Amino acid sequence: MRQLGERINHMTTPVSATPHMTTWQQELTARIRVKWIVLQTGIEERLVYRGDFVFSTLVRFLPIVTQIFLWNAIYAGDSSSKMKGYSYPDMVSYYLLVMLSRAFSSMPGLSTGIAQSIANGSVRKYLIQPVDMLDHLFWHRVAHKIVYYVIAGAPFALVFWLCRAWLPGWPPFPVTAAWIASLIMSFLAGFLIESLIGLIAFWFLEVSSLIFIYMMLNYFLSGHMIPLEWISSWMPWVEWLPFKYLAYFPAAIMLGKVPVGDLWRELSIQAGWIITLFILNRMAFHYGVRRYSAFGG
């Protein structure tokens, strides 16, 4: 792992400015270079604590095991009985796929980190240097996720392999492609929702209780706790919120709950949410910084 860290150190940047480039090409190149170096530095930073990181990643697999046992107890080991449309194997598949979605969409410490940097003033760094804070945090987060997938990949594969008897077969290509697209977008949605909550600290310094409430709601509204259909049958509006993209939606695609003919439309709605959240983030940052500089800095 140390070697990996050092190799990243000496990796060359992917693009380099050459004299015949036009100014906008140079500008673009320079911007990409910043993203690339934030990514590299973020990976290095993660690798400093690889020991702790491996440990905490593995510990996070324990709840998966207990949850599977819990459902087993609820269904009393009966694989044929159905509960609101879900049999025990359905439930295990749903739960594992939801956990996989969450591996993309969960953003430990993002809102809290932003809120803290606003409260303690370290956000200043981003205002004084010619950098874009949200872009910076985004590539930093991508770095963390890459390291996470490297570490969590094997345990995830193992859990899926152990549960293979309950999983449905591999779906046809268009469904798989849609699933991958929705996972990537669930990463974007997760990032944008959490950063938006963090930016609220520009208005209210104490956002930790708000973050707590969000996490509680998210647990239900994303379909993390129980299948989202169980909630939407008496609260249909949860289907219209962006939270389902954080857990339920990619799993639903993979389980064939989204008709193949509707995939494009559904993915477009997800993309629409991401664009909306992106715009909201930009606005929150713009007005937040304005308020910050009016109130004290």
Place this chain on the structure above:
Amino acid sequence: MHGMAAIEVENLNRVYRVFRKKEGLWGSLRGLWHREYIEVHAVRNVSFTIDEGEMVAFLGPNGAGKTTTLKLLSGLIVPSSGTARVLGHLPWNREDAYRRRFSLVTGQKEQLWWDLPAQESFRLHREIYRIGAADFQRRLDELSDLLEVGQLMAQPVRELSLGERMRMELIAALLHRPEVLFLDEPTIGLDVVSQRKVQEFLSQYQKQQRITVILTSHYMKDVEALCQRAIVINKGTVIHDGPLASIVERFSRHKIVELLFAGDIRSTDLSRYGKILESRAPRVRLQIEKHRVSESLASILSDYAVDDISVMERPLEDVIAELFTADDKLVPSNR
């Protein structure tokens, strides 16, 4: 020097609104819908001009408005009224073009990635500020040489001492060759050795690069070593702008008189002339009010046998301390 103005500040004002918390539960509850604010006028009608390549000390007691002024000039906050131009830019527009041309260093030391060696943060700065590879290496070598931190480059920042970290912060702030540098208490909390090193470095670097610097510091040693000109601010208002040396002349109400007596003395008697600072027969140091110096000396000379007399200004440190502790003394004593 007859340089161009790098920093122009005109009638700058900054008022903070602070939520006033009422006492007790009832007060807190009422505060929920009926908020009362008090206004803190942190900077009042501040105007000054600083030429390119000048290094100016910004002095004042805690809460005088120094940090607020530097925040305004760095574009972190907007003024309530008045304006400022730094290198032709309006700071609070926060254009990238401006942000590439200045640096702000505070005692908070927050530019570096905590868990990584400083060199990683420097590489990030290279890309952020678009520094060419050759320039980058040359500047880094130069700065780490001057600051004597070459061997610490590969050590995680977290493991560095406060002084070492401050020196790394300075490197991070200077790699892009800013034309203007704001230093807000850069040596606060440092040990004497690090403080000296930073001070020597700043002096040398500023002479070499002719960069424009505003420095706030509580350590008069720093200030005396680095700046010829000082702007003194109190309660948001500039009360002096001129040569550092003239602060003592202008604000000190006392002079120091050192006497070497020829015969025996009863030093208790001398206290009627002023405060006795030191008495080690036959040498006595007295602090005498300025306007009484000549009459006191005449009287002493007629009463005692004196071998030697010298009259001196008080150290800047003492004058500043006095100036800042007693508000009523803020009017210049003689003009």
